Amino acid sequence: MFDYQFFIEVLVGGLLSGVMYSLVAIGFVLIYKTSGVLNFAQGAMLLFAALTFVSLVERGVSFPLALLATLAIMVLLGIAVERVILRPLVNQPPITLFMATLGLSYVIEGAAQLLWGTQVHGLDLGINDTPFDIAGVFISQFDLFAAAVAGALVALFALFFRYTRTGLAFRAVADDQFAALAVGLRLPRVWAAVWTAAGIVAVVAGLLWGARLGVQFSLSLIVLKALPVLVLGGFDSIAGAIVGGLLIGAIEKLAEVYVGPFFGGGIEAWAAYVVALGFLLVRPSGLFGQKLVERA
Amino acid sequence: MNKSVPALSTKANWLTPGRVGVAVLLVIAYGIIPFAGSEYVLDAILTPFLALALAAVGLNVLTGYAGQVSLGSAAFLAVGAYAAYNFNLRFPELPFLVSLLLAGLVAAVVGLVFGLPSLRLRGFYLAVSTLAAQFFVQWALTKFGWFSNDNPSGVIDAPTLTIAGIPFAGAARRYVFSITIVLIATFLTVRLLGSQSGRNFIAVRDHEIAAKVIGVPLLRTKLLAFGVSSFLIGVAGVLWAFAYLRTVEPAGFNLDRSFQILFIIIIGGLASIRGSFLGAAFIVVFPLLLSRLGAALLGNLFDSGVLEMSQRIVIGGLIIGLLIAEPRGLIALVDRLSAKALLKLRRPERAPIQL
Numbered sequence: 168m169f170d171y172q173f174f175i176e177v178l179v180g181g182l183l184s185g186v187m188y189s190l191v192a193i194g195f196v197l198i199y200k201t202s203g204v205l206n207f208a209q210g211a212m213l214l215f216a217a218l219t220f221v222s223l224v225e226r227g228v229s230f231p232l233a234l235l236a237t238l239a240i241m242v243l244l245g246i247a248v249e250r251v252i253l254r255p256l257v258n259q260p261p262i263t264l265f266m267a268t269l270g271l272s273y274v275i276e277g278a279a280q281l282l283w284g285t286q287v288h289g290l291d292l293g294i295n296d297t298p299f300d301i302a303g304v305f306i307s308q309f310d311l312f313a314a315a316v317a318g319a320l321v322a323l324f325a326l327f328f329r330y331t332r333t334g335l336a337f338r339a340v341a342d343d344q345f346a347a348l349a350v351g352l353r354l355p356r357v358w359a360a361v362w363t364a365a366g367i368v369a370v371v372a373g374l375l376w377g378a379r380l381g382v383q384f385s386l387s388l389i390v391l392k393a394l395p396v397l398v399l400g401g402f403d404s405i406a407g408a409i410v411g412g413l414l415i416g417a418i419e420k421l422a423e424v425y426v427g428p429f430f431g432g433g434i435e436a437w438a439a440y441v442v443a444l445g446f447l448l449v450r451p452s453g454l455f456g457q458k459l460v461e462r463a
Numbered sequence: 464m465n466k467s468v469p470a471l472s473t474k475a476n477w478l479t480p481g482r483v484g485v486a487v488l489l490v491i492a493y494g495i496i497p498f499a500g501s502e503y504v505l506d507a508i509l510t511p512f513l514a515l516a517l518a519a520v521g522l523n524v525l526t527g528y529a530g531q532v533s534l535g536s537a538a539f540l541a542v543g544a545y546a547a548y549n550f551n552l553r554f555p556e557l558p559f560l561v562s563l564l565l566a567g568l569v570a571a572v573v574g575l576v577f578g579l580p581s582l583r584l585r586g587f588y589l590a591v592s593t594l595a596a597q598f599f600v601q602w603a604l605t606k607f608g609w610f611s612n613d614n615p616s617g618v619i620d621a622p623t624l625t626i627a628g629i630p631f632a633g634a635a636r637r638y639v640f641s642i643t644i645v646l647i648a649t650f651l652t653v654r655l656l657g658s659q660s661g662r663n664f665i666a667v668r669d670h671e672i673a674a675k676v677i678g679v680p681l682l683r684t685k686l687l688a689f690g691v692s693s694f695l696i697g698v699a700g701v702l703w704a705f706a707y708l709r710t711v712e713p714a715g716f717n718l719d720r721s722f723q724i725l726f727i728i729i730i731g732g733l734a735s736i737r738g739s740f741l742g743a744a745f746i747v748v749f750p751l752l753l754s755r756l757g758a759a760l761l762g763n764l765f766d767s768g769v770l771e772m773s774q775r776i777v778i779g780g781l782i783i784g785l786l787i788a789e790p791r792g793l794i795a796l797v798d799r800l801s802a803k804a805l806l807k808l809r810r811p812e813r814a815p816i817q818l
Contacts, residue, residue, distance in 0.1 A: 205587045255787040261586065262532055266729050267786050269722065273779025281772040391598075391718070394591045402587060436602050440595035444580055447588060 176305060177424050178417055183310035185416020186317045187375060191393035192400065192408035193321070194368040199402045200341040201361045202253065204264040208272035210390025212366055215279040216241055217373030217382045221288040234370075241366030244275075249359040257354075276387055288382040292374060313375045320371060321409060324364075333360055341403070395443035415439045492642055497635040505634040506707075508747055513641040514702040516743035519727040520649055520736055521695030526725070527734035528656060529688035530668025531581050531589060535596035536724040538577075539693045541716035542570040542600060543700030545610050548619045552612060559626055563644070563701050570697020571690040573600070578689025582682060585671075597718055604713040618712040621705040637706040644702060648695055653736055655691065664688055665734075696724075726778065730785060732792025741793050750774055 191213065198206040216237055223233035252267050298305040328334040339347040340357050348354055373382075376389055396415045400407025422438040500509065522536050547566035550557055557565075577596040581589050604610050604617050611617045624631035624640055631640045655661055663684040666674035675681055704711045723746060731742020754770050789796050 205590075252783055252787075259786075259790060263786055263790055265532075265587065265590070266725075267783050269725075270779040270782030270786070273775045274783070275779075277772040277775030277779065281769065281776065285768055285772075391594065394594060398588055398591050430606065434602070437595055437598035440592070440598060444592050444595055447592065448580065448583055 174421075177420050179306055180310070181417035181420030182413050183307065183314055183416070184420065185396075185413040186310075186314040186409075187372070187379070187412075188389075188392050188396045188416055189409045189412025190313075190317045190320070190368065190372040190375065191389050192396040192412055193324070193405060194365040194372065195393060195397055196400075196403060196405050196408045197324075197361055197365045197368065199397075200405075201337055202264075202340075202358050203261050203344075204253075204268060205261070205402065206365065207265065207268045207390065208275055209365065209369060209393070210387040211272040211275035211279070212241070212244070212369040213373040213376065213389060214382075214384065214387040215244070215275050215373075216366070216370040217290065217377035217386055218279045218283045218288070220370070220374060221290050221377065221382045222283040224290075225288065237370055238367060241370055242363045245362035245364075245366045246359045248362050249355055253358050253362075254355055272387070272390075276384070280384065285384065288377075290374065290377040290382050292378045309379070313379075316371060316375065317409075320368065321405065324405065333357075337361065392439070395439035398443040399446055415442070418442050492646075493639070497639055500635070500638070502634045505638045508751070509638050510634070510641050510707040511703070512743050512747045513638075513645045514699050514707050515724065515727060515747060516740045517645045517648055517702065518696045518699035518724050519731065519739035519743050520652055521692045521699060522724050523728045523734065523736065523739050524652060524656070524664070524695065525688050525692035527728055527732075528661065528668060529664040529685065529692075531578075531685065531688060532586070533593040533692070534590050534718070534721055534725065535577065535593040535600075536696055537716040537718065537720035538596040538600035539570045539574055539696040540700035540703055540720065540724075541604060541713060542573050542693075543567060543697030544621075544704035544711055544716075545604055545619065546570065546697065547701040547705065548621060549610065549612075551622060559624060563698060566701050567694040567698040570700065571694040574689045574693020574696075575686055578686055578693075581685050581689065594718075597721055601713050601716060604716075616712060618710060619704070621709045621711070624705055631706075641702050641706045644698065648698055649736060652691070652695065656736075660684070660687060726782060728792075729782060730793055732794035735792065735794045738792050738794035741797065745793065749778070753777060 191209065194209045194212070195206055198204055198209075219240055220233050220237045223236055224230065228236065248271065252271060253264075256264055256267055298307050328338060336347070336352050336357050337360070339350070339352060340354065344354065347357075372389075373386065376386055380386065392415075393412075396408060396411040398411075399414060400409070400411025419435055419439050422442075423435050426438075427434045496505075496509070518536060518540060521539075522533060525531050525533055543566045546569040547562050550562035550565050551559065554562075573596070577593060580592045584592055608614065608617075611619050624637065626640070631637055656664070663674070663679045664687075666677070666679050667681060667684050667688075671681065674684075700716075708715070727742035727746050728739055729742070730745055731740070732738025753774055757770055757773065785792065
């Protein structure tokens, strides 16, 4: 007999953890959309943000102050990245930029751990994690909180893109870099702003993931969980990142529970990739990705 | 991606500086190093250098020449290593060289399978999809005991290399074995890259649609690139497992290893065979130098944790710096400097024109 209640519990758990993937993926999308760079360092930024926050709190800095300081550091990092890496590499092929972010991720990971040490830190955001019961299905309160934060963040970004001048500049650059340059937008500034925004997303995602897994090196590997989400949703679509995250989260958990036992478990590590790949073979631009017209 | 084509010298004069250089290198590699090199130099520097260099040549075929970025090289190293182990274990009557070739072929087949998405995907989508190979292979090797002859953690102990009844046991012999394999494989790769297939790789890399228009068979070219690349990386994996470490586990073929090989070709130079060797030498020697330097400067303060972190920072920084300063890699730097030096050497000869 198929246990529907259990199925729904697994599904909901998967969807909620998918939201956490989306949070990481949004950081990628922001940068990819406006500068065409796949920022592999997003995971390292996440680790750096969480480590900085935790270390500050452990040294007796109050919670809001630590948050502010972390945000400020991420803003500085965003500006520094634009100044030191992106500007000299302007006009290089995307793959060169990708490799530069790979290098950047090594630098940030090394620096974060050299600075704050390699031990595992616990992070308590003060959210009760007792699961509660909705019609017989147990749902983690923390997951719901994380989903709410992710939702708020997305709404915020949507408003920002829609109603502010900077948001308009972001959209213009995403649409056509050269045209944006021609009408007088300052690309370096837009990039610095985007990296800053991605840094802020990294703070939020880093704190939530850090509270979930403990703040440690493996946090930067979350990037690997976000990549299939991006492949599925399209690198340049925030909506795609959300839907892709939900899908990957759900599929991953369902596969682990219902298919995993046939292979002896542990298929979580690659199931998402296989799903994303299979999907791509049918639709190469992802769920919501920009369709590229082939030109000669 | 740079547009330089590897021009093979086709001068009628057979005594070119390039050939003299190769001959000198061969004499040093076979005549001097095996006798003069210490156990440490042979075992800890040269053997891993050779295996990594061959892997880098393999990745360079795919990424540097054919323009398909792969982040899953370590998976093919692992496939090669485990395949050779199993051929050797299950068919003891097979000569080791045959096992080595078969292991390369197995890696090539796995590479073809994971190369299939390249027919529809480009750029980052493809790069991400190659990660599937990385995770799947590592998982399969740990999960299914058959691959490691039921070792609980997937560890394999490579038997002593034996070619035609001669055991290759000592450090010097394992080095000679490695360099012979690497030289043959590299020579064949250079020949392939100079052929029509090699030019097809470059055409696909530089402009896929234009390549299609002039009649380059995309499907065959891309799959050939994946196959050849995985074959070479698989053979490198055999060297890594049998000649260098001799005890390997799946965790040793993780994503960091894949990145290491990618870094070798970026640092050394994309689409350059010599660059692959230069980059591999750099990646192997550099951490050793850094740890010596750290110990000398900071003494005991420089523990292994700090060392690892500073290595990460320096390597990351170097990659960024190199991409900014010379996107074509160390080899371009070396070429430029040697061209300058040659010019200086030659100038005095021309200067005194007597009337």
